[in-house]
Amino acid sequence: MEAPVCNSQQELEQLIEQRFQLLSNRLQLVARYLLAHPDTVAFGTTATIAQGAGVHASALVRFANAFGFSGFTEMQKLFKNRLLQTSPDYQSRIVAVQQDQSVPVTQAGVRxxxxxxxxxxxxxxxxxxxxxxxxxxxxxxxxxxxxxxxxxxxxxxxxxxxxxxxxxxxxxxxxxxxxxxxxxxxxxxxxxxxxxxxxxxxxxxxxxxxxxxxxxxxxxxxxxxxxxxxxxxxxxxxxxxxxxxxxxxxxxxxxxxxxxxxxxxxxxxxxxxxxxxxxxxxxxx
Structure with a gap:
């Protein structure tokens, strides 16, 4: 099964849901685990994720390949990036403070x-x-x-x-x-x-x-x-x-x-x- 590589975890999850019924029983186990435990997938090892899903590590590779990734590590990066990108960059933070109308300029420090x-x-x-x-x-x-x-x-x-x-x-x-x-x-x-x-x-x-x-x-x-x-x-x-x-x-x-x-x-x-x-x-x- 060929598919384009997704650019985000959200895109991947949507694609998994769309193609779930087309997957083999083993790959469906992987799919269920990925959707239910995204945080664990982000920083888990291939061995621990495979154990959690109840499959052999090679099933993770086959799953990743089925969705257009060269390997499981490449797919795992989507989960890791979503978990790590929890805060905006400094320019965005500065803009948010400057646009905060709830704080009077003359009282900003104490507020x-x-x-x-x-x-x-x-x-x-x-x-x-x-x-x-x-x-x-x-x-x-x-x-x-x-x-x-x-x-x-x-x-x-x-x-x-x-x-x-x-x-x-x-x-x-x-x-x-x-x-x-x-x-x-x-x-x-x-x-x-x-x-x-x-x-x-x-x-x-x-x-x-x-x-x-x-x-x-x-x-x-x-x-x-x-x-x-x-x-x-x-x-x-x-x-x-x-x-x-x-x-x-x-x-x-x-x-x-x-x-x-x-x-x-x-x-x-x-x-x-x-x-x-x-x-x-x-x-x-």
């Missing part, structure tokens, strides 16, 4: 401050309600046992990483902030070791640099803690602990309040366990 405060309050309530306390404790234990704590965060996530480095270093723990100064990103990754912990922070659309650091850390046998915004974030696949944060936003300008608060809580929990902290800060040998 937006009030909106941001209200949004942050709601985000903090959600964080406290939904955060897995057991995972937070696991993160504390991993940090306390680490020979060296590596911290990675790029672009919007960099302030969170920097704050984490500042707080953790002041506890006496050995900390290495991967800041990429002078475009020297690669060399410092050689310091990653099996007795270390990587704390990585990234939110959609998920910095490629951070994903690369996580892959290097996993290859080195390093334990990995991630702070991210979605259970299907590509960061979670190789993580030992994934802490999920949904930040507040006003006109798509997202806050860092919840992430900063989570870092602060993590460090305070480490300090509270004085015995473990003292043992972790003690020089080796």
């Amino acid at each position: 937006y401050l009030q909106q941001i405060a209200a949004a942050n309050e709601a985000a903090m309530v959600q964080l406290c309600d939904e955060l897995d306390a057991g995972l937070l404790q696991q993160a504390c234990e991993l940090l306390a046992k680490a020979r060296l704590i590596h911290i990675q965060g790029a672009r919007r996530s960099y302030p969170v990483a920097s704050y984490a480095g500042y707080l953790l270093s002041n506890t006496g723990l050995p900390v290495h902030l991967l800041d990429g100064v002078g475009y020297m990103q690669t060399g410092p990754l050689n310091l990653l070791g099996a007795d270390d912990v990587l704390l990585a922070i990234s939110f959609a659309p998920y910095a490629a640099e951070t994903q690369q650091v996580i892959s290097r850390a996993a290859a080195a046998g390093c334990r990995i803690i991630v702070i991210t915004d979605h259970r299907l974030s590509p960061l979670t696949a190789q993580a030992d602990v994934a802490l999920l944060v949904r930040e507040a936003e006003v006109h798509s300008f997202r806050s860092l309040n919840a992430s900063m608060s989570l870092i602060q809580a993590l460090v305070l929990a480490l300090i509270h366990d004085a015995e473990a902290l003292a043992a972790a800060a003690k020089p080796a040998g």
Whole structure:
């Protein structure tokens, strides 16, 4: 069956519905799974998606070919792009703010401050309600046992990483902030070791640099803690602990309040366990 390659997940879903009855029983299983679990399809592996659909991995390839794609990975990109494209570009955000007639120009600063405060309050309530306390404790234990704590965060996530480095270093723990100064990103990754912990922070659309650091850390046998915004974030696949944060936003300008608060809580929990902290800060040998 030949078909043109679709340009979006929505187009593909419509085509699947139109041609569903023409598919074999196996490919119908794939179709049902794709339509019912689009988020899982976005960042799942071929093996996990095939298992979820109850078919062999080769059926995914046949399905993709049936809809005009060269392979399943090419088709999967449509699902990934839709999930990652959750916020407009900065020019669109700027235009939205400029066209906001609900805010008087002479009171814009205080009005937006009030909106941001209200949004942050709601985000903090959600964080406290939904955060897995057991995972937070696991993160504390991993940090306390680490020979060296590596911290990675790029672009919007960099302030969170920097704050984490500042707080953790002041506890006496050995900390290495991967800041990429002078475009020297690669060399410092050689310091990653099996007795270390990587704390990585990234939110959609998920910095490629951070994903690369996580892959290097996993290859080195390093334990990995991630702070991210979605259970299907590509960061979670190789993580030992994934802490999920949904930040507040006003006109798509997202806050860092919840992430900063989570870092602060993590460090305070480490300090509270004085015995473990003292043992972790003690020089080796």
